[in-house]
Amino acid sequence: MCIDHPPITQMVVSPLKSHSLNPLVFRVILSGLWSIYYFNEDRDKPMTKYREPVDVLLTLGDPRELSDQWLDYSEYGIGAEHIPDLIQLATDSELYWADSESLEVWSSLHAWRALGQLRAEEAIEPLLNLFHELEEDDWVGEELPRVYGMIGAEAIPALTVYLADTSRNISPRISVAYALAEIGMSHAEAREACITALTRQLEAFWKNDRELNGFLISYLVDLQAVETAPLMQRVYAAGRVDEIVMGDWEDVQVALGLKPYVERDADFFRDDIEDMDPEDRPFAFKPQSAAKRKKAKTKRNMARKSRKQNRKKKKRKKKKR
Numbered sequence: 001m002c003i004d005h006p007p008i009t010q011m012v013v014s015p016l017k018s019h020s021l022n023p024l025v026f027r028v029i030l031s032g033l034w035s036i037y038y039f040n041e042d043r044d045k046p047m048t049k050y051r052e053p054v055d056v057l058l059t060l061g062d063p064r065e066l067s068d069q070w071l072d073y074s075e076y077g078i079g080a081e082h083i084p085d086l087i088q089l090a091t092d093s094e095l096y097w098a099d100s101e102s103l104e105v106w107s108s109l110h111a112w113r114a115l116g117q118l119r120a121e122e123a124i125e126p127l128l129n130l131f132h133e134l135e136e137d138d139w140v141g142e143e144l145p146r147v148y149g150m151i152g153a154e155a156i157p158a159l160t161v162y163l164a165d166t167s168r169n170i171s172p173r174i175s176v177a178y179a180l181a182e183i184g185m186s187h188a189e190a191r192e193a194c195i196t197a198l199t200r201q202l203e204a205f206w207k208n209d210r211e212l213n214g215f216l217i218s219y220l221v222d223l224q225a226v227e228t229a230p231l232m233q234r235v236y237a238a239g240r241v242d243e244i245v246m247g248d249w250e251d252v253q254v255a256l257g258l259k260p261y262v263e264r265d266a267d268f269f270r271d272d273i274e275d276m277d278p279e280d281r282p283f284a285f286k287p288q289s290a291a292k293r294k295k296a297k298t299k300r301n302m303a304r305k306s307r308k309q310n311r312k313k314k315k316r317k318k319k320k321r
Contacts, residue, residue, distance in 0.1 A: 050085055050088075050089060051085060052077075053076050053077040053078055053082070054078065054082050054085040054086060054089060054111075056076050057073075057076075057089060057107045057110040057111055057114070058103060058104045058107045059103050060103065060106065060107070060110050061103040061106050062106055063106065063109065063110070063113075070113050070117070071110070071113070072117070073110070073113065073114035073117055074117070078114050078118075079118070080118055080120075082114075083115065083118060083120045083122050083123065084122070086111045086112075086114050086115050086118075086120070086123070087111075087115065087120070087122060087123050087126050087127075089107055089108060089111035090108050090111035090112040090115060090123070090126070090127060090130075091108070091126050091127070091129065091130065092107075092108060093133070095107050095108050096108060096134065096137075109139055109143065112127060112130075112143065112144065112147050113143070113147065115127070115147060115151075116146065116147035116148075116149075116150035116151060117150065119150060119151050119152060120151065121151060121154045121155075123147075123151070124148075124151060124154065124155045124158050125158060127144060127147065127148075128158060128159075128162055128176075130144060131144065131162070131168075131172035131175050131176060132168055132169065132172045135169060135171050135172055140175070141171070141175045141178075144175065144179065145175055145176075145178040145179035145181075145182045146182055148179035148180075148182060148183060149179065149182030149183050149185070149186040149187075150186070151183075152183060152186070152187050152190060153183060153187055153189065153190035153193060155179070155183060156180065156183060156190065156193050156194065156197060159176050159179050159180050159183075159197070160180070160197040160200075162176045163176045163177055163180070163197065163198075163201050164200075164201060164204075166207070170209045170211060170212055173212060174211070174212060174215045177198060177201070177212075177215055177216055177219055178215070178219065180194045180197050180198055180219070181194065181198070181219035181222050181223060184223045185222060185223065191223060194223065195220065195223055195225045195227075195228065198216050198219055198220050198223075198225075199220065199225070199228050199231065201216055202216045202217065202220070202228070202231060202232075202235065203231065205234075205235045205238065205240045206238070206240065208240070210240055210241055210242040211242040211245065213235055213240050213241050213242070214241050214242040214243065214244070214245030214246055215245055217232050217235065217241065217245070217246050217252060218245050218246040220232070221246065221252060221255045221256060224256065224257075226256050226257070226258065229252075229253070229256060229258060232249070232252055233249060236248065236249040236252075237249075
């Protein structure tokens with residue numbers, strides 16, 4: 001009869017066989033291993049190299065099923081002394097590719113959220129790698145900017161360097177620009193430094209991808225950086241902006257409060273926006289309110305996802321060729 005032995009048996013069968021043991025001795029050893037495994041009450045728990053209380057993050061699962069808000073990880077006994085373990089967990093590539101139905105696959109997300117709540121400066125550099133290593137992961141593009149927004153001004157230098165790195169793809173650089181905007185909006189004392197970093201990158205608009213320019217402008221608008229309006233106008237005049245992100249130059253002026261909003265026809269996406277509420281239209285941004293900033297952010301996320309889908313289609317076409 002064939003017995004379906006647990007994984008632990010497979011780890012020792014080959015080494016034992018290689019020593020040409022007496023078959024009876026071999027069966028006794030194998031039976032002993034099976035008994036140890038079978039009567040171990042913890043055998044169904046995820047194997048972990050993480051210590052308490054950080055190991056609890058391996059068991060929390062999908063955050064959407066737990067709460068509409070981020071969990072308070074201090075309630076699990078997680079504090080500043082656990083930052084090294086949290087960084088290790090947040091950057092554990094084995095967990096990224098765990099079974100999509102498992103609880104462990106969500107543990108890195110819980111780890112970086114905890115690092116944000118702890119304002120862990122030690123995590124600034126390690127987490128940067130996730131922007132390009134997990135470029136296609138929407139959770140990374142959406143959540144890491146918020147994590148950096150929680151960490152604060154100490155992250156600005158590293159983010160600025162990453163943003164200027166032309167060896168990186170556009171999507172990670174857009175996410176990093178988003179992180180700078182989050183810092184500037186969350187920490188008033190860091191606002192000017194974030195505006196400076198975003199403006200410096202926008203000054204290279206001839207070299208930048210048009211989509212990157214569009215996002216840089218949108219984040220400067222989020223920060224209400226009215227002083228950068230002349231530069232934005234130059235970028236639009238040069239035709240170096242993807243207008244799907246923020247709209248045209250007139251839309252930007254309205255969003256910055258430089259001119260009043262006037263109802264007008266749109267020259268692009270006419271069919272798509274006819275049925276929209278006026279406040280949801282790309283050319284109808286009105287500044288300042290948190291709700292409207294959230295709507296603008298949603299539009300940018302849609303633009304980013306659309307770009308990813310287009311890139312995947314192009315890859316598939318190349319493979320067919």
